[in-house]
Amino acid sequence: MAHRVLGRDFVIRPVAVIGAGPFGLSTAAHLRARGIPVRVFGDPMVSWREHMPEGMLLKSTPAASNVDCPQPGHTLADYCDAAGTRRLVTDEDIIPVETFIAYGEWFQRELVPDLERVRVVSVDRGTRGGFDLKLDSGELCTARAVVVATGLSGLAHLPAGLAAAAADGPAPTGPVSHSAQHHDLGRFAGKELIVVGAGQSALETAALAAEAGAHVRVVARGRGRVAFGAPPWKQPRFRPASPFGRAWSLWALSRHPQPYRFLPEAVRHHLVRRVLGPLGAWWLRERFESAVRVREVARVVGAEARDGSPVLTVRTHGGGTEHLAADHVIAATGYRVDIAAMDFLGHELRTRLAVSRGAPRLGPGYVSSVPGLYFTGLPAAASYGPVMRFVCGTEFASPRLAKHLAADHG
Known part of the structure; x- marks a missing residue:
């Protein structure tokens, strides 16, 4: 102008x-x-x-x-x-x-x-x-x-442990993809599907794929990592409200973010990862638990493609190693x-x-x-x-x- x-x-x-x-x-x-x-x-x-x-x-x-x-x-x-x-x-x-x-x-x-x-x-x-x-x-x-x-x-993130099975990067038609690459999960109907992750993206992707006819397992790292939030009527009433629920920490982080940048670097990055971390929505629990199997592991050690299909190697909580095969793996591993x-x-x-x-x-x-x-x-x-x-x-x-x-x- x-x-x-x-x-x-x-x-x-x-x-x-x-x-x-x-x-x-x-x-x-x-x-x-x-x-x-x-x-x-x-x-x-x-x-x-x-x-x-x-x-x-x-x-x-x-x-x-x-x-x-x-x-x-x-x-x-x-x-x-x-x-x-x-x-x-x-x-x-x-x-x-x-x-x-x-x-x-x-x-x-x-x-x-x-x-x-x-x-x-x-x-x-x-x-x-x-x-x-x-x-x-x-x-x-x-x-x-x-x-x-x-x-x-x-900014889609694929952990190093899964990258070996996706030599050219995650792809919907390859052995490993990222959850951001899928709009229509109906393509997995009748397939064995593994979803890696424990957050809302992983749990809802798994539920939607199962409802579309896939046989779905969620592989989550840690014990008790697949969890769901409390419904609104069970939220504590004597804590301040925030857009994410009732808690002093959530209220401070959502209403007063200005001082955040003055925190030490390690603290800032830790809070970004951990606050409001992996947790399914309260309304998803029933749909998920009725349709999806869960395998909680110590960690995903690696992955490889065998004849075009992915095989995950996981460390169990007992210290052993297992191999989990599927037709496809979706990494719902965030950004x-x-x-x-x-x-x-x-x-x-x-x-x-x-x-x-x-x-x-x-x-x-x-x-x-x-x-x-x-x-x-x-x-x-x-x-x-x-x-x-x-x-x-x-x-x-x-x-x-x-x-x-x-x-x-x-």
Whole structure:
């Protein structure tokens, strides 16, 4: 966008937001509300639409599933009213993933109508300040600041013990895949399937696959690792409420993440892994236990492909070794932030970024060590805590990021 000022061309460079999931859309809405020119790139809700299993239900409650924005009237309940569907408001209301996707797409149409459905191929430092971006449309453009809100894209984690059976990486048609690679689990009907993991993703993937006709075993590391949360009516009443349940620690981490980045590095990474760790939703227990077998082991030692089929080698709690064969293994082993995997960031940018165990070190307002380069969502969890793994983290992140960017570049 160019303006003529005193006979010269003065170009107002916009802020570029990369990603159109909940964090990208929320950030864009806050920037637009401040009158900051912004270009938003991405396919709205693509990770939820293409990388979550069909029939999935959200573990998060409605209160924890609102995409934050400055304007009233854009909560999940508001979407339900606009769409004429049943209101989802209480902790006992369970959200189908299709409803949440539709909510995000409605939010985008209402508040970020000029979304550009193109992919950012590269981001580099500009020769005259700011940043140079290349889009897959062939367009070259500049931005005065960049917000990386790419969600889980490219961050799926495959443990080393499983990698040997997936020499070319996890693949839905290979012996080992990642849970993010499956939308239709019906392809495993009649097959022997192993799901590795003990979190909601593993347990719900296993239940959905079993309901689609697969013979499913969950392999979980540790004793008693397959567990389910308490239903809302059994939550303790004399502890503060949070989007994740009633506990002082959950309340502090979700309502006051600001001091988190001042904790020692080891403590921050430990809390990101452990707080709200592997736990199935209360409503999944009956479906899971009636359809899925569980094998708890000390650890998965390794894996190999024999005649195209995977065989896991596991260490038992008794100290022995067992081999578990299946037609396919799904690793529901979560995501790991690694700047090196964000290959759209130019080499110079990646080498200049201060990182902590692969994650960017963020200062006030979610800015990185490269001025003008911001991160939000999962990559911010190592700096601002576990709340950044969830949609409700937009309530804390987006207004603070927008305020910092406005002050820094105003």
